[in-house]
Amino acid sequence: MRVLAFDVYGTLFDVNSIGRRLGDMGFVELWRRKQLEYTWLLTIMGKWMSFREVTRMALEYALTQYRIDKPVDELMRYWEELEPFSDVYLLRGLVGRVRMYVLTNGDEGMVKPLLSRWGLADLFNGVFTAERVRAYKPSPAIYRTFLDFIGEPGSEVCLVSSNYFDVAGAKNAGVCAIHLNRRGSPPELGVVADAEVRSIEGLVSLFKP
Amino acid sequence: MRVLAFDVYGTLFDVNSIGRRLGDMGFVELWRRKQLEYTWLLTIMGKWMSFREVTRMALEYALTQYRIDKPVDELMRYWEELEPFSDVYLLRGLVGRVRMYVLTNGDEGMVKPLLSRWGLADLFNGVFTAERVRAYKPSPAIYRTFLDFIGEPGSEVCLVSSNYFDVAGAKNAGVCAIHLNRRGSPPELGVVADAEVRSIEGLVSLFKP
Numbered sequence: 001m002r003v004l005a006f007d008v009y010g011t012l013f014d015v016n017s018i019g020r021r022l023g024d025m026g027f028v029e030l031w032r033r034k035q036l037e038y039t040w041l042l043t044i045m046g047k048w049m050s051f052r053e054v055t056r057m058a059l060e061y062a063l064t065q066y067r068i069d070k071p072v073d074e075l076m077r078y079w080e081e082l083e084p085f086s087d088v089y090l091l092r093g094l095v096g097r098v099r100m101y102v103l104t105n106g107d108e109g110m111v112k113p114l115l116s117r118w119g120l121a122d123l124f125n126g127v128f129t130a131e132r133v134r135a136y137k138p139s140p141a142i143y144r145t146f147l148d149f150i151g152e153p154g155s156e157v158c159l160v161s162s163n164y165f166d167v168a169g170a171k172n173a174g175v176c177a178i179h180l181n182r183r184g185s186p187p188e189l190g191v192v193a194d195a196e197v198r199s200i201e202g203l204v205s206l207f208k209p
Numbered sequence: 210m211r212v213l214a215f216d217v218y219g220t221l222f223d224v225n226s227i228g229r230r231l232g233d234m235g236f237v238e239l240w241r242r243k244q245l246e247y248t249w250l251l252t253i254m255g256k257w258m259s260f261r262e263v264t265r266m267a268l269e270y271a272l273t274q275y276r277i278d279k280p281v282d283e284l285m286r287y288w289e290e291l292e293p294f295s296d297v298y299l300l301r302g303l304v305g306r307v308r309m310y311v312l313t314n315g316d317e318g319m320v321k322p323l324l325s326r327w328g329l330a331d332l333f334n335g336v337f338t339a340e341r342v343r344a345y346k347p348s349p350a351i352y353r354t355f356l357d358f359i360g361e362p363g364s365e366v367c368l369v370s371s372n373y374f375d376v377a378g379a380k381n382a383g384v385c386a387i388h389l390n391r392r393g394s395p396p397e398l399g400v401v402a403d404a405e406v407r408s409i410e411g412l413v414s415l416f417k418p
Contacts, residue, residue: 033242038398040249041374044348045381057398064395139253165250172254186273189247189266 001176001207003152004094005103005128007137007161008111009082011180012102012120017083027066034058036165039105039136048134051107055079079110084118085182087200091123097207102127103146103159105136126150138169147175160203164188178203210385210416212361213303214312214337216370217320218291220389221311221329226292236275243267245374248314248345257343260316264288288319293327294391296409300332306416311336312355312368314345335359347378356384369412373397387412 009015009032019028035058042049049057059075068075094100100123104111108129115121128149133141147154158176161167168191170177179193180203197203218224228237244267251258258266268284277284303309309332313320317338324330337358342350356363367385370376377400379386388402389412406412 034397037246037249037374040246040253041347041377041398044249044252044345045378046349047381061395061397136253138250140255168250169254172256186270188243188270189250 001098001156001158003099003101003150003157005101005146005157005159005175006124007159007163007166008102008104008106008114009163011160011162012088013082013084013114015082018078021078022068022070024066024068027062027068030065031055031058031062034061039130043136043139051105051130051136052076052110079106080113081117082114084120085200088118088120090200090204091120093204094207095123099125099150101125101146101150103142104128105130107131137163138165138172140169140173143170143173143175158194164191167191167193178206210307210367211365212308212310212359212367214310214355214366214368214384215333216368216372216375217311217313217315217323220369220371221297222291222293222323224291227287230287231277231279233275233277236271236277239274240264240267240271243270248339252345252348260314260339260345261285261319288315289322290326291323293329294409297327297329299409299413300329302413303416304332308334308359310334310355310359312351313337314339316340346372347374347381349378349382352379352382352384367403373400376400376402387415 006012015032016025016028019025022028035055038054038058056072056076059072091100102111102124106129108127108131111127111129128146130136130142133145135141147157154174158178159166159170160178160180162180162182167177167179168189171191176194179196181196181198195206197206215221224241225234225237228234231237244264247263247267265281265285268281300309311320311333315338317336317340320336320338337355339345339351342354344350356366363383367387368375368379369387369389371389371391376386376388377398380400385403388405390405390407404415406415
């Protein structure tokens with residue numbers, strides 16, 4: 001395995017950190033749920049909106065359901081201030097053993113500042129976003145175009161994701177997938193990953209020489 | 210307008226009637242949410258599972274999250290025993306004025322017994338299901354193949370649905386859409402229907418001579 005491709009939201013960064021800042025987990029769960037729902041619906045319809053637009057639209061819906069007394073622009077900035085899971089820093093132990101990329105639904109303009117903010121940008125050889133194919137995960141196009149982008153066959157690449165639909169999408173596109181199952185979630189949609197780990201520590205140990 | 214095409218779940222039949230029978234709305238909301246989520250993910254990946262299979266898979270997930278002491282087969286039967294919204298019987302007033310069809314994600318084997326159970330089958334000229342295209346709403350394929358099936362152009366057909374993603378899908382495929390917005394839900398995904406009504410009574414009044 002020459003390449004690991006990392007999902008961002010829920011895998012490297014904790015979306016629930018927004019809920020902790022706001023003191024309202026339900027609101028953030030609805031926001032995140034609608035954000036994903038809209039990416040799927042747009043992709044099925046062959047339409048494109050940037051992840052920032054999708055996130056804002058989901059926020060506006062969630063704000064009509066909950067009453068949070070914060071301006072939209074301030075809440076949108078929370079996506080660029082998400083907290084990484086603390087074990088993400090262990091990825092430094094893989095530098096030199098595998099090439100690492102980011103493979104994300106997020107816009108470059110959202111993801112790159114987030115990586116830089118936490119000193120994580122230099123871990124990765126590149127950032128590949130859904131913008132390049134104008135379709136969201138788990139569209140086969142995103143995984144296949146990523147393989148072209150890095151110039152490797154699916155057999156040399158493994159996606160690492162906490163999101164079961166992302167694991168499903170990678171497998172469906174012929175890419176190896178490791179499920180970073182942080183919460184011990186039950187299997188969904190009959191998805192079987194090539195490996196399951198509970199933490200980045202578990203992941204790193206798979207690649208010990 | 211020569212043809213009205215009706216969505217079934219949430220539009221003619223009340224999915225929440227399962228929650229009322231069980232005395233647990235949260236469980237049924239999760240079941241329904243996962244059912245829809247799986248239809249979207251499968252469609253994006255170009256994979257097919259019958260709606261019954263999808264519904265059972267969503268049920269098994271919801272059962273791991275809630276502890277409901279009922280067997281899977283009994284709960285699955287609830288989908289064939291859903292209650293119609295009481296205003297659905299007003300559709301009889303449209304017979305002879307427009308042709309009416311069912312246009313649904315549900316399997317024929319789930320939907321036809323449901324219509325018969327409540328004496329609604331004879332209202333409709335036909336039942337068109339996602340099985341025929343092996344893709345779920347809002348895939349353009351389901352709306353376009355439906356037009357071929359009934360032999361009418363999009364300009365002579367209007368979808369009636371309570372589900373915003375279904376309204377979006379019809380519009381995206383060039384079909385007129387009436388949003389039966391029973392709960393007065395806020396707009397989502399920037400979807401604009403050709404008309405919005407709050408009940409079947411409102412719909413029928415649009416077609417008064």
